[in-house]
Amino acid sequence: MSEIPLVQLLTPEGERVTHPEYESTLGKDEIFGMHRDMTIIRRLCNEATSLQRQGQLALWAPLQGQEAAQIGAGRALQPMDFTFPSYREHGIAWCRGIPPEKWLRLFRAVDHGGWDPQQYRHSVPTIVIGNQALNAVGYAMGVQRDGAEEATMVFFGDGATSEGDVNEAFVWAGSFDAPIVFFVQNNQWAISEPTVRQSKIPLYRRAEGFGFPGIRVDGNDVLAVHEVTKRALAHAREGGGPTLIEAFTYRMGAHTTSDDPTRYRIDADVEVWKHRDPLERVKAYLVRQHQVPASEFDATSAEADALAAKLREDVLAMDSPDPLSIFEYAYADVHPLIEEGKRDMIELGVGGGAH
Amino acid sequence: MSEIPLVQLLTPEGERVTHPEYESTLGKDEIFGMHRDMTIIRRLCNEATSLQRQGQLALWAPLQGQEAAQIGAGRALQPMDFTFPSYREHGIAWCRGIPPEKWLRLFRAVDHGGWDPQQYRHSVPTIVIGNQALNAVGYAMGVQRDGAEEATMVFFGDGATSEGDVNEAFVWAGSFDAPIVFFVQNNQWAISEPTVRQSKIPLYRRAEGFGFPGIRVDGNDVLAVHEVTKRALAHAREGGGPTLIEAFTYRMGAHTTSDDPTRYRIDADVEVWKHRDPLERVKAYLVRQHQVPASEFDATSAEADALAAKLREDVLAMDSPDPLSIFEYAYADVHPLIEEGKRDMIELGVGGGAH
């Protein structure tokens, strides 16, 4: 990590450092707000993990360790921007204003999406690794054709950089100067595989070969992520073309609740990264630099707990869909096989009410 | 072309120039031999074009302009190396010792392949752009596992660099240090699309982002192509990993005999490249530097003419396959639908003899 250039504005110890090209533009309140965001999404994520353990979710993909990457990026977005997530971007969903229980609909297996992507300007999650990258570039090409000053941002992991689709997205973005920001959270792992299996050189350098800039940022430093993302988004909106941001971070937990990381990584590594916790460093900074009192952090925790309790309640109240609903959006227009399926199901006495 | 670093040892005027890293290792006879190769493949290519015009071939993909790229590379191969072509690598096929009439079987639509790929250590042609790149990397991984000192070389065009498969091949090659040379003939066009549609920056730079070296060579300079390829192949054989070579050249003719280049490019551009003809410069060099007499060039031309006449004869004698042959290699083992198909065809009175 040391020899490779990386934008950092806040050390793991919470000290503000300078960078020749990036300066933090944030005041105390905004930074406190980001700490609050991070606290809340971590708390909600933990709640989701325990809901899964209790059999209330089919699966959960925890974001622990990646809070700074997501909040730093998410808070750099402007309302008109449009975002394309994969399945782990709960922090982005939070920043886009999507109610937490909606993030969990997918994981409760009652929904493939969970929210109205146009309302929140945040696309439905993509599970097939890399697919959303090309979709996002296409969206950005639409923005370009509309002459709109909007940026598109797409999120994926280090593993995704190996997929043909992601590389084609780079080709397209470069060729058409699409107003897009590729945001790769290099959390060091694609399930059990370390990033080096995907690339022996840092991922941000992939962009060079496609003709647009790539930059690595300390993904556990919310200030740095924020500045780097803000600039890349502005660059896109102003017609400057694409940027690849590599947020260098770490997946502290399991890949998903189905995963067993003890099979492929050692505790010592995880320990190293605990010292780089994205929340601790902002907190230390806020305490030391801005004298934020403990009571304010306590208030945040309480707020997070309340949201978690609400989330639990909402999830427990979440019904399975009506079986007949599967026919609803398969097609936009009438389709004989859909009509037939509906008839069959109704004849079998299935559906028609909540289950 | 001027600001971008490019290895050149022979100017368009046929003057030997030096390069800080590459020196020609070839003596007069070898250079003359390459001129002979280039003369022959150009002549054979023209014969194929006229055969197509006369309705004897379904299609032809001319290589005119790319002779130096192919002969320079092809003559750098050693017998144990294995090569994966696309559809335009007639010059490589020539270097691998494949009889010319076999190259044309595909284009006469009597065959999808045309030669025994193991015998000639040259794979069957690949038409789906980019597919062979991954196959080649896999082959190279096999070489690696065998502990063999062999290089694998794969050929594709500038257009192919946009395909997901080619980029995944770069990922794999980088990740496994595969003993492979990617040889891209940037002939400036993918049918009607100029290279800039695929990439705004030179293609050789694509390799950087995947963690292995890329180099651009003057693809119309047979000496330079030869040296660059020789070194990359040796590098691969010695376990040094992959290299991407971009041979910067020009497709002088149509994409294929079905194409109409006047729709998308202007004569003036073609004229510029005529002055960079890959054959003329070697000839000028051989005459000036090595005092090769006109009679020797005449002998080459006569040889090429004779080979062309033989090719024509062979093509005209080429029968359509027996319809029953379609069942022969669909599967390696017996398959009921193949047996059934054969029975049906025989009952219909089709096949069983040459047509």
Add this chain to the structure above:
Amino acid sequence: MAQMTMAKALNEGLRRALEDNPKVLLMGEDIGKLGGVFRVTDGLQKDFGEDRIIDSPLAESGIVGTSVGLAIRGYRPVCEIQFDGFVYPAFDQIVSQVAKLHSRSHGVYKMALVIRIPFGGQIGAIEHHSESPEGYFAHTAGLRVVSPTTPNDAYWMIQQAITHDDPIIFCEPKCRYWEKGEVDLDRPPRGLFDAHVAREGTDVTVIAYGPSVRTAVRAAEAASAEGRSVEVIDARSIAPLDFPPMVASVQKTGRLVVVAEAPANASVASEVVARLTEECFYSLRAPALRVTGYHTPYPPSRVEEEYLPNIDRILDAVDRVMGFES
């Protein structure tokens, strides 16, 4: 009324769609200055500009994948895949995104995109230029698949497909691109998903689509010389299939032959047989037969005539279903 080739009819249909709706755009390889390798988009870039007629990088997943994004943004992209054999790199985008995003987004996203694919054989091409991939798409819930077989159908169906809100795989029988026919510029002949009786008959029903319709009609003509009255139905819509007119025909003739270039196994032809034997169980007087490409990779085109359902093979099947009870 105008006389034109199918390629020209498609060109005119696209032109009209581009004029009618500024959100329509075309994306594909070589569709700009070159006008596509079949000239179907000839002249469109000149008239509608490079932002609407987009020469794409050489990558099919990219063509479809970015079109999905454009559709999300409210555009109505028409993708051109240069040849049938080159659609497979886009398969994941088609199956996982195009076919599913409308449903995944609860109807918020309209996947109003058309994927044009020149398909099928009979043009003496080299490998990968004569494939019949329609079965893969017909099997995929969320997609629709159609195929015009006349210039008039081509002119109208491409426009109907572009205005339709579901994703449509638009399979163009390339062997018929250069054939001329009447085009009615004022009124579409029928709905996009309607089958059509291409030739009336009473003894046997032959159902075909795309490039096989012409062969089926020719076989019917040959059969009539032998005193057999063959009804040919052009399915037009490959998915969903328009069964009612097919059922009516089989109920009338009692005999069914299905013709398609794609290998029969687990195919559209299988579907036609499976469904019609179910719906016409008491009407069928002989087992339904399929005449299709054999179960091998598409062969070198010098033998495609023997590989494909040709007139002889169709007549043989007609003979067999006619002779079954005798």
Add this chain to the structure above:
Amino acid sequence: MAQMTMAKALNEGLRRALEDNPKVLLMGEDIGKLGGVFRVTDGLQKDFGEDRIIDSPLAESGIVGTSVGLAIRGYRPVCEIQFDGFVYPAFDQIVSQVAKLHSRSHGVYKMALVIRIPFGGQIGAIEHHSESPEGYFAHTAGLRVVSPTTPNDAYWMIQQAITHDDPIIFCEPKCRYWEKGEVDLDRPPRGLFDAHVAREGTDVTVIAYGPSVRTAVRAAEAASAEGRSVEVIDARSIAPLDFPPMVASVQKTGRLVVVAEAPANASVASEVVARLTEECFYSLRAPALRVTGYHTPYPPSRVEEEYLPNIDRILDAVDRVMGFES
């Protein structure tokens, strides 16, 4: 004889194949230290090394595409696709190279590779983890498709597939990975491409494969309580289908129901119906029916039970074919 789960049986079968032939190697995502997300390759990397149990970059076209090259070099790669819904990025390599290279090279290249795909539903998963892609491969000439449904079959079929010289899509019904059964470590029960009567009966023939076999057998048990004797055939080989025992069964029962999780349209189920109605034209006493997933994208798994062919739906179809003539 040993008692083990299907996942373990596959693991043991792979181990034996790796021991038997040094050219066998495994390639896939997370198959090394993790042992695959289903632990099917558990412990193999430790014993056979990283050169033979290859943790691949995250790209399915890469997994299959490089395996093709390894096969050309004389290796016998076994690819693991992590879940059914992730095979589509490899579709082009499978259809254009894996299926065709043997033929394109006139038999010089052996495409002796196996592509393992955990497939089907019934595990309460999220999207893309319950797909049934077998129909796409069954339709593709040049490929074979098989699916074991018991630990014993799994143990033997994976070995038979690896020693076979054709490319084989090996579909593993993931809902049965954890079910235990007897494995005979000495002798394979039958050939790789042989169908098997999973339960004998006389009134109706139910043909199923993969994850649907268990459901079909349970339905047969339920039917027997109602006095109906249902014969269940486990197709085992999805392509080619082993028709002779199916024909024999339908000739005996006169009634046919085909069960599969994949949507019916242009599917393997269509093929079974099309072929058997042709071959058993005079024996069939009722139209053959298909019970399959509905023609929609695979739904959220909270409703998969209702989406899939469940016991009720199969019984309903059995009732219908039984009641047809009454």
